[in-house]
Amino acid sequence: MRAKSVRWSKAPEDQREAWSVETAQCVRDVINPRYRITVVLALGCGLRQGEVFGLSPQDVDFERGVIRVRRQVQLLNGRLYFTLPKGGKTRVVDMPRSVAAELAAFFLQCPAVEVELPWGGPEPERERRAFPLVLTTTYGNALRANIFNVEVWKPALAKAGVIPMREKAGSWKASRKDGFHILRHAYASIILEAGESVVTLARWLGHSSPTITLDHYAHFMPEAGGKGRAAVDALLGEVPAYVPENLALA
Template identity: 65%
Template sequence: MGKRYKVAGIPGVRDRSFETLEDAKAWLRRSATDEERGEFVDPRDGSITLADYIARHWAPGRSGAPKTQDGQERRTRLHIVPHLGHLPLRSITAADLRAYVAKLDGTVVSVDYRRGILSELSSVLEAAVDDKRLVANPMRAKSVRWPRAAQERREAWPLETALRIRDVISPRNRIAVVLGLGLGLRQGEVFGLSPEDIDHGRGVLHVRRQVQAIKGRLYFALPKGKKTRVVDMPPTVAEELKRHIAAFPPVEVELPWGKPEATAQRRKYSLLLTTRFGNAVAVNTWNTYTWKPALAKAGVIRPQAEGAKQWQWQAAPQDGFHVLRHTFASIMLEAGESVVTVARWLGHSSPAITLGYYAHFMPEAGSKGRTAVDALLGRTGNSMPVQTPQILPTAGPGRSRSTSGSGGGRGLQG
């Protein structure tokens, strides 16, 4: 026998059928109450699977920089859909998510990357709440515990290692090492640098663009955070730039601006560093065929195994180009440069970020304060003499004996 009673005619809600009149009335009462509270969700809207919801409703509405969107797509495709994509939205429970977090703990090493995956999943489920497909976001359950944010410390190379890399890398690419080590530029910023960005008169360099790649397609974009900046340029770096330009004249390159699509506006810039064929440099290709061979020559990583393909190298996540930037920061901070200034040169949004990453490169942190207090309290005048506390033996059970210090002060009693 089919269902005999139908609830119909509610704006925005699909008709529902019930076997008994009592069930129909009970559902209608609960729905009316939830509607008044603003909590009504038609359960059938949550029957869509997480994978389908992401593909049909979440992905098309993503916004942000192309590189950001690419990262979001990769996290959902590789880490969310394979594990949870088959579940209907309404069936995703806190228990499912606790098991998922535990699985990530065992398969994804980086705490920050794990948190990024969970943040992406939470954003998807939050959108489902906004779309009235879920009553609440299960990622917000108290029992679903995210991995604690790591207190990241950036590690630098000894200066001798960085200089060895500079000296063994090919002459055309030497300038990349100089700019990373001497100015703290990011890799894409080096590849996007133009002669027009160099101001020899003022001794500064303008960081105005970078070269990025998505799925092998190159394009120009603003530096990270969409912020240009001005970096102090030491004379030694300025001389290296002059020698590089004389030996390897800049080449004009045209690429899309802002996104890699063919429909994007295109711009032309003369680039300081290009391939032998006059093309913009692709980060992944450069890392494989230029950077890794230099690491091997300098003894930072093992040479290629016999019979290995040209692109097969030892993994070296701590020895990527970014370590030059960390080494630059360490040199500046150990030399006593202001954290605010270093943050500005690095393009950090706040000096707090710089401190969080690089505070361990400041070996004298605290010593200036101690010196100032010592100078203040050590002034001559009506000051109390400094006493040395003493720990004294007890005279017997329940009794103690004390003596005076040389200046009349009390000792600590044992």
């Protein structure tokens, strides 16, 4: 086992599960109308929950059809703060026209509210920055993931039939795989099944390498190799009518 030619076996790839389009649409339609846009942004652009909570109208470019993901809202030890997206990098994601239309309508109904929080961590001594946020509570505060998940997200899952309805004074019976992040997985599955490149998806998701995207989502790519076979067939032409008996075609 000390020999350099021996390699430890690799752990199974960390493949992600995704909802069907029908399930995602159902959750979008039954969630509290004020927060419908959270599902639209996660399902339509692949934003993480904290990135949705930290989105500002200033980050939305309707003319170019893109969203600039510049910050997220995080919660630590009961305190909220702004910080850069995961990995410490900002990114630009494509904004489909359907998402743009929903955002434009939402901006008219719910004007942004400026929120000031520490930057980079929850410590009071940190520099504070203020941004107009697309989403806030009815009191004008930044959203807290723990409260949102209990009071908005899980009730929507129950209405959609994803999880059982909560018994009185009981806790929600939801598995980790049904968290808000599953919308991001559904987004990835939709993009790959549509034939978009892994490199493009990796850029939109904010992955440091397309390898990470492949490890997580390669199983969503339909008929792997199909395009390559079609390209070769187009180059070489039709298969000859006569094929020697000793040549087996797979």
